[in-house]
Amino acid sequence: MDLVATVVDGILLGGLYALFASGLSLIFGVMRLVNIAHGDLIVLSAFIALVVTDHFGVHPLVSLVLVVPFMALLGYGLQRGIFNRALDSDILRPVLVSFGVSVFLQNALLQTFSADSRRLQAGNLETLHLDLPGGMAVGVLPCLMFMVALVVIGGLQLLLYHTELGRAFRSVSDDQQTAQLMGINNAHLFGLAMALSLAIVSVAGVFLGIRTNFDPSIGPTRMIFACEAIIIGGLGDLWGTLLGGVILGIAQTLGAWINPGYQILAGHFVFLAILTLRPQGIFAKIR
Amino acid sequence: MESNGPLLEARALTAFYGDFQALFDIDFRIERNETVAIIGSNGAGKSTLLKSITGLVRAKAEAISFDGQAIGGNPPYRIVGQGISMVPEGRRLFPSLSVEENLSIGAYSKRQGPWNLEAVYAVFPMLKEKRSVPATALSGGQQQMVAIGRALMANPRLLLCDEISLGLAPVIIKEIYAQLEGISANGTTLVIVEQDIKRAMAVSDRVYCIREGRVVLEGRPRDLGREEMTKAYFGM
Numbered sequence: 167m168d169l170v171a172t173v174v175d176g177i178l179l180g181g182l183y184a185l186f187a188s189g190l191s192l193i194f195g196v197m198r199l200v201n202i203a204h205g206d207l208i209v210l211s212a213f214i215a216l217v218v219t220d221h222f223g224v225h226p227l228v229s230l231v232l233v234v235p236f237m238a239l240l241g242y243g244l245q246r247g248i249f250n251r252a253l254d255s256d257i258l259r260p261v262l263v264s265f266g267v268s269v270f271l272q273n274a275l276l277q278t279f280s281a282d283s284r285r286l287q288a289g290n291l292e293t294l295h296l297d298l299p300g301g302m303a304v305g306v307l308p309c310l311m312f313m314v315a316l317v318v319i320g321g322l323q324l325l326l327y328h329t330e331l332g333r334a335f336r337s338v339s340d341d342q343q344t345a346q347l348m349g350i351n352n353a354h355l356f357g358l359a360m361a362l363s364l365a366i367v368s369v370a371g372v373f374l375g376i377r378t379n380f381d382p383s384i385g386p387t388r389m390i391f392a393c394e395a396i397i398i399g400g401l402g403d404l405w406g407t408l409l410g411g412v413i414l415g416i417a418q419t420l421g422a423w424i425n426p427g428y429q430i431l432a433g434h435f436v437f438l439a440i441l442t443l444r445p446q447g448i449f450a451k452i453r
Numbered sequence: 454m455e456s457n458g459p460l461l462e463a464r465a466l467t468a469f470y471g472d473f474q475a476l477f478d479i480d481f482r483i484e485r486n487e488t489v490a491i492i493g494s495n496g497a498g499k500s501t502l503l504k505s506i507t508g509l510v511r512a513k514a515e516a517i518s519f520d521g522q523a524i525g526g527n528p529p530y531r532i533v534g535q536g537i538s539m540v541p542e543g544r545r546l547f548p549s550l551s552v553e554e555n556l557s558i559g560a561y562s563k564r565q566g567p568w569n570l571e572a573v574y575a576v577f578p579m580l581k582e583k584r585s586v587p588a589t590a591l592s593g594g595q596q597q598m599v600a601i602g603r604a605l606m607a608n609p610r611l612l613l614c615d616e617i618s619l620g621l622a623p624v625i626i627k628e629i630y631a632q633l634e635g636i637s638a639n640g641t642t643l644v645i646v647e648q649d650i651k652r653a654m655a656v657s658d659r660v661y662c663i664r665e666g667r668v669v670l671e672g673r674p675r676d677l678g679r680e681e682m683t684k685a686y687f688g689m
Contacts, residue, residue: 349562
């Protein structure tokens, strides 16, 4: 029974990892940019949520009303002001620029908030449980994270395949030059993609901050989890990313169940195993 | 508000790829409702000329004017909205979009006019049956029809077609050119880039021959002899 509960925990944790990953996946899909700063942006949004909750005395989930638009605007500005200038040359330059943004963010957060561990106080949401038949209990928070991940990925899927904006995203992803001939302003569209990515990031950041302690240095590890979820699922497939997150989550909780020290290691091990056995990922779609 | 001058005019147009100069002082003019063919061998600068007009290759502001307005140096996405569409060489359909999505994205600039999905399907009925198929799963001729339809969806006043007969069977080429004639008859000005001199002279009101980035011959097909064209084409 304990094992089943561990697996269920892992599945639900996968929802959080899918939230980490879907914004990263969107950016890579639309503009072929591997945003190294993605993890630090998750941590940044957790800190911004911390400031908002402290200042207004609201619940962390309510703080999203401010954090989401703030991060979206920041994303648009970041893209048009910095990343767009580095794109359309070779693939290395944008990666280096995003690495620079990552270093800057970590140090700016360290300077502003110190290296202390923080947490978003979510009241009884942290401890609420649903009792399942068979004497099992699952936390309301993990369930909520998983449901939000489903909604975000479902929403992204709808946007990409059933709206004009989504069609524009996919055409730019296919062929940037020809997309311009359709009347698409690539620089603006990339800005919108980054805004959307950081809107998702801010939801992920708030859940991260409720679930665990955070400090300015934990960004890169979240970025690696996100990358692993994307690659396990197969590049370019959002539901695959959710599955990748779930597999990573199960691997980590099972690792921790065997020995608490094995949590992260087990996740990386499963990732490496899948990379060896099926390097294109489970739902490979990339051309 | 339409001026009375030519629809499009290029004056002393130059174009560069880095240090390499691809066009040298091109003077080029397209009258309203005329069909102009540009011929020339590979690398002569035909595609570069079209790319300069659409903004994909940068031009000086005063070098190109469209309906009396300077459009040189405008970004491509704005030029589409001003009424110039291009069918790019090699079709360049979006592989992850269906036929209908490829057509719809052509209307992204929201220019008003007679063209919409129904109108395109009326001209190319076989596309309607294949509307939900990925565009790159079609035959070459059908892909070319999608590319033309996609450009029409922007309701252009000037349609630039870059080597649309390349790699297609003669019977398909004939059909596509027949449709283009109809499109031209409805008031769209056409520029056609062709390597096939005979076809270019048959469909156009006026011909420009480009060699090594310069206009070497210009005139009406009936005034120019085949021999003169061939000489200009090969630089003999």
